[in-house]
Amino acid sequence: MLTESTHVADIAFEVGYESPSQFSREYARLFGFSPVSDIKRFS
Known part of the structure; x- marks a missing residue:
């Protein structure tokens, strides 16, 4: 999800x-953040 x-x-x-x-x-x-939030956090 993060690499593409x-x-x-x-x-x-x-x-x-x-x-x-x-x-x-x-x-x-499950993870405490939305998928979009995680993408932004780890990008």
Whole structure:
């Protein structure tokens, strides 16, 4: 996720989520940050 310019929605679909927003909620619940926040933090 950090090494490519892939959109969060594309990643969500690749890992089996039907909804990018559901992926973002689950990601934030597990890691404490949204996927976009993590991309910005580690870029």
